[in-house]
Amino acid sequence: xxxxxxxxxxxxxVKKVVVLTTAMLTFIPFWKxxxxxxxxxxxxxxxxxxxAMRAFGxxxxxxxxxVMLFSGLLLMLELEACSLFxxxxxxxxxxxxxxxxxxxxxxxxLIFDFILTGPISAVTAxxxxxxxxxxxxxxxxxxxxxxxxxISVLFGLLVTVYFWRQNxxxxxxxxxxxxxxxxxxxxxxxxxxxWSFITMALHGAHLPPTQLAFSQEALGWAGGIDWMQTIxxxxxxxxxxxxxxxxxGIETLSQVYREIEYPKAQNLKKAAWLIFGFALLFTGGLTFxxxxxxxxxxxxTKYYDNLLAGLAxxxxxxxxxxxxxxxxxVVCGVAMxxxxxxTSLIGSNSxxxxxxxxxxxxxxxxxxxxxxxxSYHIIHVIAIVQLAxxxxxxxxxxxxxxxxxxxxxxxxxxxxxxxxRLRWKRAAQKRDFMFPLxxxxxxxxxxxxxxxxxxxxxxxxxxxxxxxxxxxxxxLGFTAFLFAVFSLSERLNAKRANTMFEEGYxxxxxxxxxxxxxxxxxxxxxxxxxxxxxxxxxxxxHLEEVLSNANADETDVIVLYCKxxxxxxxxxxxxxxxxxxxxxxxxxxxxxEKYGLPVTPVLVHSNDAYYAIAQAAAVxxxxxxxxxxxGRHGANPQIERAVMTWGAVKDHExxxxxxxxxxxxxxxxxxxxxx
Amino acid sequence: xxxxxxxxxSLGSLITPARVLLAEDYPSKKELISALVQAxxxxxxxxxxxxxxxxxLKREEGISTTLDTxxxxxxxxxxxxxxxxxxxxxxRKPLRETSGSELPIRVMFLFLSPAKPAFFQKHLQxxxxxxxxxxxxxxxxxxxxxxxxxxxLRLAR
Numbered sequence: 001x002x003x004x005x006x007x008x009x010x011x012x013x014v015k016k017v018v019v020l021t022t023a024m025l026t027f028i029p030f031w032k033x034x035x036x037x038x039x040x041x042x043x044x045x046x047x048x049x050x051x052a053m054r055a056f057g058x059x060x061x062x063x064x065x066x067v068m069l070f071s072g073l074l075l076m077l078e079l080e081a082c083s084l085f086x087x088x089x090x091x092x093x094x095x096x097x098x099x100x101x102x103x104x105x106x107x108x109x110l111i112f113d114f115i116l117t118g119p120i121s122a123v124t125a126x127x128x129x130x131x132x133x134x135x136x137x138x139x140x141x142x143x144x145x146x147x148x149x150x151i152s153v154l155f156g157l158l159v160t161v162y163f164w165r166q167n168x169x170x171x172x173x174x175x176x177x178x179x180x181x182x183x184x185x186x187x188x189x190x191x192x193x194x195w196s197f198i199t200m201a202l203h204g205a206h207l208p209p210t211q212l213a214f215s216q217e218a219l220g221w222a223g224g225i226d227w228m229q230t231i232x233x234x235x236x237x238x239x240x241x242x243x244x245x246x247x248x249g250i251e252t253l254s255q256v257y258r259e260i261e262y263p264k265a266q267n268l269k270k271a272a273w274l275i276f277g278f279a280l281l282f283t284g285g286l287t288f289x290x291x292x293x294x295x296x297x298x299x300x301t302k303y304y305d306n307l308l309a310g311l312a313x314x315x316x317x318x319x320x321x322x323x324x325x326x327x328x329x330v331v332c333g334v335a336m337x338x339x340x341x342x343t344s345l346i347g348s349n350s351x352x353x354x355x356x357x358x359x360x361x362x363x364x365x366x367x368x369x370x371x372x373x374x375s376y377h378i379i380h381v382i383a384i385v386q387l388a389x390x391x392x393x394x395x396x397x398x399x400x401x402x403x404x405x406x407x408x409x410x411x412x413x414x415x416x417x418x419x420x421r422l423r424w425k426r427a428a429q430k431r432d433f434m435f436p437l438x439x440x441x442x443x444x445x446x447x448x449x450x451x452x453x454x455x456x457x458x459x460x461x462x463x464x465x466x467x468x469x470x471x472x473x474x475x476l477g478f479t480a481f482l483f484a485v486f487s488l489s490e491r492l493n494a495k496r497a498n499t500m501f502e503e504g505y506x507x508x509x510x511x512x513x514x515x516x517x518x519x520x521x522x523x524x525x526x527x528x529x530x531x532x533x534x535x536x537x538x539x540x541x542h543l544e545e546v547l548s549n550a551n552a553d554e555t556d557v558i559v560l561y562c563k564x565x566x567x568x569x570x571x572x573x574x575x576x577x578x579x580x581x582x583x584x585x586x587x588x589x590x591x592x593e594k595y596g597l598p599v600t601p602v603l604v605h606s607n608d609a610y611y612a613i614a615q616a617a618a619v620x621x622x623x624x625x626x627x628x629x630x631g632r633h634g635a636n637p638q639i640e641r642a643v644m645t646w647g648a649v650k651d652h653e654x655x656x657x658x659x660x661x662x663x664x665x666x667x668x669x670x671x672x673x674x675x
Numbered sequence: 676x677x678x679x680x681x682x683x684x685s686l687g688s689l690i691t692p693a694r695v696l697l698a699e700d701y702p703s704k705k706e707l708i709s710a711l712v713q714a715x716x717x718x719x720x721x722x723x724x725x726x727x728x729x730x731x732l733k734r735e736e737g738i739s740t741t742l743d744t745x746x747x748x749x750x751x752x753x754x755x756x757x758x759x760x761x762x763x764x765x766x767r768k769p770l771r772e773t774s775g776s777e778l779p780i781r782v783m784f785l786f787l788s789p790a791k792p793a794f795f796q797k798h799l800q801x802x803x804x805x806x807x808x809x810x811x812x813x814x815x816x817x818x819x820x821x822x823x824x825x826x827x828l829r830l831a832r
Contacts, residue, residue, distance in 0.1 A: 641738040647806030648742045
């Protein structure tokens with residue numbers, strides 16, 4: 001079937017065609033989603049061990065390994081959080097479960113950690129890079145040594161400024177790039193592991209000690225509390241608390257969840273397993289091997305800021321091979337750590353945007369860049385704070401590490417508490433995944449496992465309050481400051497917030513006017529096409545039916561919204577779609593994300609929706625046209641009008657049958673055009 | 676989902692010269708519908724013209740049955756019918772409603788179907804086929820014919 005000729009009846013009915021190019025409408029496989037998370041979460045392998053070593057001595061690999069095992073529980077927590085499909089990550093979950101104040105506190109704490117993740121990653125990358133230069137200089141016999149702290153600060157500033165610009169421009173790093181970085185890292189990890197085992201076979205090896213030897217700095221205020229040091233379990237929790245910075249980036253999973261393709265729940269589980277396995281091997285395994293192979297005195301004096309480089313340089317073998325290995329580690333480290341800088345900017349910007357959507361932030365924060373369409377004021381603020389943190393740190397990774405983990409721990413405390421409450425508040429909601437250890441009681445699943453996890457998280461977070469002085473002072477201070485800013489801003493923005501609340505959340509939609517329907521559908525490449533006409537955001541049962549049954553590998557789903565219009569200007573670019581279509585497409589995007597199926601959203605301006613649907617279906621060569629039932633007219637008059645319009649528009653024999661369906665709550669009226 | 680086997684519809688079996696109304700123009704859509712209902716009901720004694728007209732007009736209050744080709748297909752599904760029935764009006768001057776919200780009508784095809792669900796797919800098939808057949812060129816051709824017999828003959832072809 002071809003597009004009706006210009007002479008045919010309805011040719012003039014479609015006045016303007018707008019393709020909505022919101023990036024979130026493409027979905028990625030689980031392994032790419034895992035790679036995106038790992039580029040952030042996995043990057044802690046490059047600094048967590050060194051910081052833990054300085055805090056409590058040579059027992060650090062045991063605790064890093066324990067934290068990596070513990071990450072499995074947190075990933076399961078994220079699985080249940082995602083299965084509730086409350087968009088917006090931990091902040092929205094906490095808001096849903098525990099209310100506005102707790103959500104603002106959790107968000108404030110999390111932003112503190114996001115702001116630190118950037119500098120700690122960037123500065124660590126600088127250390128690795130400088131360490132490599134110094135190794136080459138030493139190998140070449142040069143008598144000079146580059147100042148690591150200065151170079152790492154300069155490199156940190158450079159990387160942050162680079163990603164600052166990228167984020168303002170709205171240029172997203174591709175998940176394919178993340179996958180390549182992780183594949184390369186895996187290869188490096190494999191080589192390191194093999195070589196480590198050879199080294200151990202040649203030089204002998206013994207397990208790291210388990211005794212804790214806290215530095216005075218790492219004891220913090222607990223140094224003055226004698227009973228805390230006498231209880232072994234408290235000591236272990238203190239060491240664990242100093243190691244939780246290895247969890248940096250794990251929360252990224254809830255950010256990439258919306259991008260995971262169908263079947264979403266299964267793919268999310270696969271991604272979580274992959275993340276867990278990789279983190280355990282990469283962060284846990286390599287940190288452990290470093291402790292076994294690098295002499296403890298070198299870890300404490302030379303390699304605490306670039307532990308994995310130390311591992312390469314401590315292997316058995318010729319120096320040139322060690323240098324090559326170190327270079328590979330540095331390439332992999334710089335790529336992953338830089339990725340983490342970017343993720344920290346994206347994460348904090350995204351979190352601030354979620355807060356802004358709730359009307360908490362004033363319009364100044366919500367201001368959209370005229371050219372790039374990004375929330376550039378938020379990005380500017382975050383990047384400037386990150387640059388300041390890098391300068392204040394003066395390249396001291398340990399200081400940054402000591403400040404870190406306040407937010408992530410307390411945010412997880414809030415999140416797990418919220419999920420526990422949601423077990424009651426949303427008892428009827430079907431969950432694709434539930435955190436293990438539950439007791440069924442009437443209609444409820446009592447979350448024994450979650451309660452235990454919550455207890456443990458609270459304990460570690462409380463112990464950290466005493467031991468991680470920098471984190472406590474800076475974290476509490478920053479969180480209190482940000483919470484005050486949010487509260488004040490919310491009060492100033494109260495009137496606007498009420499309007500936003502009444503309107504509901506609106507997806508920011510990028511729209512582009514195209515010449516005609518043919519251009520709008522030019523990128524469809526699957527053999528089957530279904531056109532779904534939408535009108536009312538409250539009535540998308542038919543779209544949900546299509547998305548729950550469509551095969552994403554074979555089918556393009558076109559979602560068409562016909563905006564009734566009398567007079568329109570042709571070829572006028574729309575920066576942002578008007579309010580009503582935003583509401584419709586927000587609901588469409590929500591469903592597309594829920595099912596992980598890509599859709600092609602198209603808005604047409606037309607003075608007759610039935611003509612527009614028939615023409616669009618003809619141009620798209622759709623095999624199915626699906627509509628929802630109209631509450632005003634009913635399904636039969638709708639399908640009568642649709643078949644009449646189809647007849648009026650049609651001027652060629654069909655290449656294949658086309659089925660017209662009107663769907664509503666378990667019912668269907670359909671008609672099949674066969675010629 | 677039920678499917679239908681589409682075949683060319685024979686308008687000759689639905690339209691006889693007695694059910695063709697050829698006019699220069701007509702004052703209103705409502706009156707034109709009433710005239711066509713009268714034409715059909717002459718052959719179907721079981722139908723009450725007032726009741727049929729009321730049902731057709733009620734349907735007209737919903738989604739428009741007028742296409743921008745100039746074809747209007749007012750229709751209703753009636754319990755009393757066991758087969759399809761129709762009448763057609765061809766206007767030389769387009770009928771324009773005073774409200775101005777309706778499209779101009781050049782041909783009105785009154786179409787009555789049995790209400791039983793078994794006929795619904797055929798009902799849809801005929802609606803589609805009518806819309807496909809009555810393109811602007813065909814309507815022009817009908818309007819140029821001089822009497823009802825010629826119109827019926829042309830439709831039967």
